[in-house]
Amino acid sequence: MSAPATPDTAHHDPGLSRRTLGVPAITFMIIAASAPLTVVAGGVTTSFAVTESQGVPLGFLLIAVILTVFAVGYTAMSRHITNAGAFYAYIAQGLGRPLGVGASLVALVAYNAMQVGIYGLFGFQLSVFLEAKFGFASPWWVWILLCIVVVGVLGVNRVDLSAKVLGVLVALEFVVVIVFDIVAIGTAPEGVSTAAVNPAALFGPSLGIILVFGVAAFMGFEGAAIYGEEAKDPKRTVPRATYAAVAIIGVFYAFSAWAFSVGIGPSQIVEQSQASGPDLMFIFMTDRVGVIFADVMTLLFITSLFAALQAFHNAVARYFYSLGREGVLPAWFSRTSASGAPWAGSVAQTVIALVVVSGFAIVGDGLGAAERMLGETAFLYPVLTMFTWLTNTGAAALVLLMAVIAAAVIGFFRRDRRGLGVWTTVIAPAASGLALLWVFVMILANFQLMLSQAEPDATTFILPGLIFLAAIVGIVWALILRAAKQDIYRQIGHGTEPGAYGTELISVPEPR
Template sequence: MSALNAASAPSAAQSSQTSATPEHDPGLSRRTLGVPAITLMIIAASAPLTVVAGGVTTSFAVTESLGVPLGFLLIAVILAVFAVGYTAMGRHITNAGAFYAYIAQGISRPLGVGASLVALVSYNAMQVGIYGLFGFQLSMFLEAKFGFSSPWWVWILICIAVVGVLGVNRVDVSAKVLGVLVGLEFLVVIVFDVISFAVAPEGVSTAALNPTTLFGPALGIILVFGVAAFMGFEGAAIYGEEAKDPKRTVPRATYAAIAIIGVFYAFSAWAFSVGIGPSSIIQASQESGPDLMFVFMTEQSGVIFSDIMTLLFLTSLFASLQSFHNAVARYFFSLGREGVLPSWFARTSRVGAPWAGSVAQTVIAVVVVIAFILGGEVFGGADALGDSAFLFPVLTMFTWLTNTGAMGLVLLMAITAAAVIGYFARNRRGLSVWVTVVAPAVSGLALLWVFIMILQNFPLMLGQTEPDATTFVLPGVVFVAAIVGIVWALIMRSRAPKLYAQIGHGTEPGAYGTELLEVVPDE
């Protein structure tokens, strides 16, 4: 970017503000969210009960290693080191399109736009994929308890409507709903942990806490399956414009979420191994999968408590759906505000909710769900899947999309780590080398390694015995999104230089300033 363009960027941003954010449009709500609210929304995205019931058992089953609890701690350490530079950069850049803005300012505008489309694909994939598991679980629960047989997609469409309504309301309404649901999740998992230690058929064994169980041949697979449990932790920065004090609220919420998630998952995974028995947990996980937790609780505490856990499992999924919906809506808002997408996406309601982005995400969810409904009719019948036909929404919609989304988000974090180094290379702002170089470099390399491991083990993550078209098509969607975004940015540079100049800098009052005058590497 030339010095002339840099100097003219503020006026360009101001001149486009009217078209992107009309005067009657109040923008996002300000000074609304505190540390607890943002922390709870981050934790909601990771769905604690879902991770303990499904993620932990899957990790034990696939890795055939007792190192799962320590794996959660190692991932938490990697992400905490990543957060050092990530939150430091966030103190200088407040933008609802977090990854997009950080990469645009830290590396280049074209790569930033590419990252924005990867973020949209990844967050949408995570959110819509979870709908598949939600619809299937609720349909099965109603049939088991009341004999009421219903299509899995009916409940998904109803849930999409509820999530959409919350999405167009004040963000603190969503925060309060998610806070209650997350609190109940934690409570029921803690009860499960206590009962596990009380049962302990082999005693309170520390076998799963032995470092040799982690640092072995299964290390890469443990991290691949464990990292998805943390997806959403980076979302604090997305709420920066709505935080009560972005420079303090966002970093505190990010670190709090990483610490709580990491310790809670590690402790619960250890408790799981103690409750079933270290010598039996792998085989039991392979035989029962996510049902293992509910079978165990039925045996130890009765059917009623197990049913309560099942209901909270469903609310856990709902909380995650709402959290990812909010993230997508804010990305649409940020991109519409800056002219990367049509300005309509920047529309907000009188209470500061990004209603246009919320509606867009709802429409995407409906379209993708309908595509899977039709696909299930064509490819998910008994002839295609045999006895597993009824699992179509889980084996396809949930598995395909959530794994694709997690892969995209890990890639974005690795690139963002490089962006932190690039951003502070121009002006360290008095920060240490640890914050501006070492921490982002170490975490970036670690995340890049995890991303490569995900690509190598993608067939395993999809439950495939042999690679097929989806093995390559699903990751390809992420890479194609990045390429399309880069090409679109280059077109903008040629045809709309004023819009191009404001990419990643925001156009609301206070969202741009001295940072906009900095020289960004030539693009």
């Protein structure tokens, strides 16, 4: 591996932009990653359909509570560690450098899987929409390739440009979903019922499944720390953005899921979700508001996916940057533009997306040709494979990382609580960590269900296996660095730029 960036290269490589992002900008990027319209249209209906429970709205609130408790220790740690590698740096300083490097590769797998997987749904939805409205039939992968270019261009520009684009798209999504909520409550064929917010509907046999399907809606909420080096005031901006995002997401999704059940009718929401899936929201609005508004919603559904693609792309680029800066990956990955954009990491993520999408497209086209010979179609191929496989893998990896982060918080403050109480440094991270670990185990136990498989096949085990493989490879690589390149090993998780981390950490003995 190459050595980390030196002061000489830093002269030509200014690093990430500083004091660029405020609380609203980071909050919008977090919410963009969760894709509000996509969650309400697709996630809510899927949860109702699969769990066959009316406890979905309260499930969102319960997840929000768990993540809020998790954020207590997470944000406390963020006030002492400012690193674009976020999870990687936190775990390296809380549990040791080998686990930190292992976590960094798991994070790369997670964010890349989420980002590339969403491309599958994006290409499918845009292709279907154009054909339905204009009779223009086109391969789903064509639109993905064009989108990759747009996402890549935004990725190599100043981060505040991405923030402004995502802010507009997220605001429009909220407006549309709020209109849907109002129409749904106004329709209420069975009256404005509270059946879906009855605790008995949540705390039953379906609790675990509700949380498994609901937690994916929050993926990306932890991303505030990734932008810490670019925040206007990291010690305040990151915690505020994190709490704001989880509160907004939790309350908004819970309310919209309840409104959905009221609009369709509590006794019909499960059956209708099973029959129509994500189309249920658009069918409902077409019948009650009109085709034009439903078409606008469909377009915003597509832009919602684009916003999530950009948010996860930005996260991957900054992970590559952080790992390249510290020598864990070749120093090339740490290169930034004059505007402070991590262009090398952005290009790397773009290449990964191109390669993976091309692979799925080649296989999909071959499958399509074979099925056409049988009079069938590969219509849902990018959704059933690329989107379903990769996003569920990414969500599982991020839940595991958050559980490990909770343990890292306890390890980090074990030697010096820095004036914080036991609730912040022990109880909150321990409680949330155990809850997240339980959710992760539930995800693994129900992975076949999440992939919509009648019977387990190779992907049922290979996809989650990638998470553990990445962790093992990272740990082994860290041990190799410890034996062969101790100068690089010592700075793992600490950054190399001035001000990248607090000087108060230097005097504290850390895990090896």
